[in-house]
Amino acid sequence: MANKWTPQQEQAINLHNRNLLVSAAAGSGKTAVLVERIICMITEEPGVDVDRLLVLTFTRAAAMEMKERIAARINRMLIVEPDNARLKKQAALLTHASITTIDSFCLRVVRDYFGELDLDPDFRVGDEGELT
Numbered sequence: 001m002a003n004k005w006t007p008q009q010e011q012a013i014n015l016h017n018r019n020l021l022v023s024a025a026a027g028s029g030k031t032a033v034l035v036e037r038i039i040c041m042i043t044e045e046p047g048v049d050v051d052r053l054l055v056l057t058f059t060r061a062a063a064m065e066m067k068e069r070i071a072a073r074i075n076r077m078l079i080v081e082p083d084n085a086r087l088k089k090q091a092a093l094l095t096h097a098s099i100t101t102i103d104s105f106c107l108r109v110v111r112d113y114f115g116e117l118d119l120d121p122d123f124r125v126g127d128e129g130e131l132t
C-alpha cells in the first residue's frame with residue numbers, strides 16, 4: 001500500500017539534517033507523514049537510531065498511534081528482509097524511543113534536572129482540579 005504524497009508532504013518526509021514542525025488540519029495525514037519521515041531516517045544510510053529522535057505530539061493517543069504505526073512498518077519490512085540487522089535493532093530500540101506528549105517530555109526534563117533548576121526533589125505536578 002503506497003501513499004500518494006502531496007508536494008508539501010514529500011518535502012516534510014525528505015527534508016534532512018534539520019528539525020521539523022508539521023502543522024496541518026485534522027485528517028490531513030500528519031501522522032502518516034511523520035511515520036514515513038521517521039522510517040526513512042532510521043532505515044536509510046547512514047541512518048539514525050529511533051531512540052535518538054525526539055517526537056512530540058499533543059495527545060497520548062497520538063503518541064501511542066505513532067509508535068504503533070512505526071512498529072507495524074518495521075515489522076512489515078522485517079517480513080521482506082528477516083535478516084536485516086538494522087531493522088531488528090530499530091524494532092528493539094522503539095520501546096525506548098522518545099515519542100511522547102509535549103507535557104510528558106517537559107515533566108521528564110524537570111524531573112531529570114530538578115537539581116540544576118533549584119527545585120525541591122519532592123516536587124509534584126498539581127492535577128487540574130487543584131489548579132483552577
